[in-house]
Structures are given as C-alpha cells and as structure tokens.
Amino acid sequence: MHPIGEIFLNKALLCALFAWVVSQTIKGLISGLRFHEWTKEAFLGSGGMPSSHTASVVSLAMMIGFTEGFGSSFFAISALFAMIVMYDAAGVRREAGKQGKIIKELLNISGPDGQQLIPEELKEKIGHTPLEVIMGAVMGILCSLLFSAF
Numbered sequence: 001m002h003p004i005g006e007i008f009l010n011k012a013l014l015c016a017l018f019a020w021v022v023s024q025t026i027k028g029l030i031s032g033l034r035f036h037e038w039t040k041e042a043f044l045g046s047g048g049m050p051s052s053h054t055a056s057v058v059s060l061a062m063m064i065g066f067t068e069g070f071g072s073s074f075f076a077i078s079a080l081f082a083m084i085v086m087y088d089a090a091g092v093r094r095e096a097g098k099q100g101k102i103i104k105e106l107l108n109i110s111g112p113d114g115q116q117l118i119p120e121e122l123k124e125k126i127g128h129t130p131l132e133v134i135m136g137a138v139m140g141i142l143c144s145l146l147f148s149a150f
Contacts, residue, residue: 011063011067011147011148012060012063012064012067012078013060014147015059015060015062015063015143015144015147016056016057016059016060016063017056018059018143018147019052019055019056019058019059019060019139019140019143019144020052020055020056022055022139022143023050023051023052023055023056023136023139024043024044024052025043026049026050026139027042027043027048027049027050027052028042028043028044030048030049031048046127047127047128047132048128048132049131049132049135050132050135050136050138050139051086051089051128051132051133051135051136051137052136053085053089053136054082054085054086054089054128054132054133054136054137054139054140055136055137055139055140055143056140057078057081057082057085057086057140058082058086058136058137058139058140058141058144059139059140059141059143059144059147060078060081060082060140061075061078061079061081061082061140062140062141062144062145062148063144063147063148064078065078065079066144066148082140086133086136086137089127089128089132089133089136090127090128090129090130090132090133091127092127
C-alpha cells in the first residue's frame with residue numbers, strides 16, 4: 001500500500017475524526033433543540049456542549065494507548081497534548097469569549113451619525129465551561145472504546 005493510503009488505516013486518526021464528527025453532531029442537535037434554530041454554525045462552530053476539541057484529543061490519546069501501550073512515549077505526548085487542549089478550552093478560550101462579549105457590548109453603541117461602531121459580529125462562544133470539557137472527554141473515551149472493539 002502507498003504510504004499516503006496508510007492514513008486511511010490509522011485507527012487513532014480515524015477515531016479522533018469520528019469523535020469530532022459525533023461531538024459536533026450532538027452539539028448541533030442540542031443547540032437546535034434548545035434554541036429551535038438549526039444553523040450550520042451550531043453544527044460546525046466552536047464552543048458548546050460537548051467540547052469536540054476535547055473529544056478528539058482524548059480519543060486520540062486513548063487509541064494511541066490501546067495501540068502503542070499506555071506506557072509508551074507516544075501515549076505520553078498525546079495525553080499531554082490532550083491536557084493542554086482541555087486547559088485551553090476551559091481557560092484561555094473561555095476567557096477570550098467573555099472578553100469578546102464585553103467588547104461587543106461596548107462597541108454596540110451607535111456613533112454620532114447613528115451608525116454602529118462595529119460592522120461585524122464578534123464571536124462570543126469560543127471556549128467551554130468545565131462541564132462541556134468533561135463531557136467532551138467522556139465522549140472521547142466512549143468513542144475510543146467503541147473504535148478499539150473493531
């Protein structure tokens with residue numbers, strides 16, 4: 001098989017992509033049911049329940065653990081990567097979203113000529129609550145357990 005074709009046989013990569021798709025789908029469904037609005041952004045955007053970034057990196061680490069061993073350097077690298085992503089999602093990106101909301105409110109004031117000072121919408125929901133990150137991790141673990149069975 002051509003080395004590029006091996007990508008399609010990489011269980012860790014396929015599992016991470018699967019976890020992302022499942023999480024984004026669940027996120028879109030939750031948003032649609034909650035707000036009675038079905039948008040592309042709800043299915044593809046960042047933020048929301050569960051964290052698809054977390055689901056992806058946790059499932060990646062778990063599959064590497066299953067295939068290479070939980071004592072391997074590969075697992076250590078992927079586990080550390082997952083921890084950084086989860087910290088960033090619930091910390092840095094969440095705070096940036098809060099700041100975006102405040103900036104949006106400040107700039108939403110009309111100028112002297114009646115025009116809005118900010119011409120485009122700022123994204124407010126770019127991070128995750130700790131619960132959204134935890135649920136993403138649970139989703140990642142479940143996806144990896146499902147994938148490891150095949």
